[in-house]
Amino acid sequence: MDTTATILHADLDAFYASVEQLLNPSLRGKPIAVGGGVVLAASYEAKAFGVRGGMPGRRARELCPQLIFVGGNFKDYQRLGDTAIKVLGDFTPLVERISIDEAFADVAGCTHLFGSPADIAATIRHRVRTELGLPISVGVARTKHLAKIASQVAKPDGMVLVDPKTELEFLHDLPVELMWGVGPVTKAKLTERGILTIGQLANTPGRSIERLLGTAVGEKLSALAWNRDPRAIRTQHRARSAGAQSALGSKPAVESVFKPALLHLADRVASRLRAKSLAGSTVTVRVRFADMRAITRSMTLGAPISATVMLAEIAEELVRVALTDHPQERTITLLAISISQLRKQPEIQLDLPLELPDEKRRPGAKKGIARWIADRAIDTIRDRFGRDAVGYAATALDGPRSVPDGFRELAEKEL
DNA sequence: TCTGGGGTCCTAGGACCC
């Protein structure tokens, strides 16, 4: 077994909020939240009041009346996030980025050049601070899981090295929710059994944990609690699905509402697929009702698709099925489209619409070629003049958007 | 004026095949 701690986990602190405080010095030292209807990020000054990401803006204001809301400078988040992660790349090519503000790196192969992993971590922190003006915390350990936990413990603006000789001592005093894979539901189940720390979890019989949480989760958490984490750094990721969703407020569950909304979502998803020469064959829709319960309906096609209108029509049919199954629901609050079973689809897309299994039911399917050509034309115009230059007339959204498009684009993973 | 948006993985039942 590798006995040296060479895995780094670097995590920018309160990232969006820190960028805002960097760009606007008058915000420094003050409780700020990025977002509006919902808090996308909170500064440490705001976190001290209990403000958290994902929280409704109104709730945040209740907790912290002097909270300052700032609009998001999404281009700057992307730019500064990219620049910070590139600093890791100056030490090793073995960098695994897991979000806009977070990455793993394995520095085993470059210590002869740059010093110990702890030295490298210190240099990274110093460079990000001086060159970008942003705080970043780094965990250094023998495994990814431990490095990730270490960076959380190091926050804000710190560095923690987990000595391979004392890993379990470090791990076992920490609360279970610091483990990767323990969210609110699992934490509640563990708490009910009196299991609050990772050490207590480790010392509970595996069979008992698996009964409580299911086989897969139980096995995974037991392994993590004993620090058996075999995951390697993965520099390449291939997306398995692509999707888009939109919270609607409260809207009647009728076609005149869901049809234009689905066209808009299909447009977002399909144009992203085409930009990467991808197509997918399983279409899933999600419908959320007034009480926040959500249902999904999906369909697997005989051939992958990437045409906007094709995707929109299939999604409409699935939403109709979903609503027919729940006739008592009169109000919908969210619609989502996701497409999976993605495949590379270079130039042969012209053939695809003709192969659709439901062609018989829909004699107009031959329009597929015309649609595909129209999609490509729209993609081209957007490439030159921007996303809003041209689109489907029916997709114009009424009312304010809950989240700016800039944030949507940030959240999109590379396909 | 309740509760964003983009993803991954797991489970369980049923269909279908050999």
Place this chain on the structure above:
DNA sequence: TCTGGGGTCCTAGGACCC
């Protein structure tokens, strides 16, 4: 008049992560 057993895919739901 009894009803195997393994494998794979599809569908729906749910937990979790950033």
